[in-house]
Amino acid sequence: MTTTPTRDVVFPPGRKALYERNRYSPAIRSNGFLFVSGQVGSREDGSPEPDIEKQVRLAFENLNGILGAAGCTFDDVVDVTVFLVNPEAHFETIWKIVPDYWGTAPYPTLTGIGVTWLYGFQFEIKVIAKLPEDRPH
Structure with a gap:
């Protein structure tokens, strides 16, 4: 008998239908970490x-909504x-917005990838966060 693995999914407030329509989880809690989709x-x-x-700011707001739903912050x-x-063409425009959300040093690790297509978007951010040990999972 085959069993389906259980995933501890985190949904941000008010956006569950969007993720269900597109068939992916916004974030998964696993082994003390939160893996957030782009x-x-x-x-x-x-x-x-x-x-x-505005698109970059909204991406960070959407990210913060997921982090908050899991009891995390960008820190x-x-x-x-x-x-x-x-x-x-876009790096300088985007990177001047990042400090508004990034916090202070020490900063997280970063990988930046140039792509040709993002489903109509210009910017996408995905993260891995450490779940705080003093907060319930």
């Missing part, structure tokens, strides 16, 4: 925010991967 600057209906600066993030469409 977050983009999507509006409530899932469509891209067209303004690049708990240990690893970050960002995906950028046309990084040569």
Whole structure:
């Protein structure tokens, strides 16, 4: 008999239908860590925010919603991967926004990847966070 593994899924408030429609989990708790799927600057209906600066801010707000639902903050993030469409054109615009959400040193690890397509988005951020030991899982 085969059993399906149980995943400890974290859903941000008000966006569960969006994740169910697209068939993925926004975040999974596992072994003391929170693995967060890539977050983009999507509006409530899932469509891209067209303004690049607003899109990046919205991606961080969506990320913070998931982190908060798991009892974390960005201070708990240990690893970050960002995906950028046309990084040569957008990097400076995007990177001037990052300090508003990034916190203070020591910073998490970072991998930045230039891509050609993100489903209509220009920026995506995915993270791994350490679940605080003093907060319930």
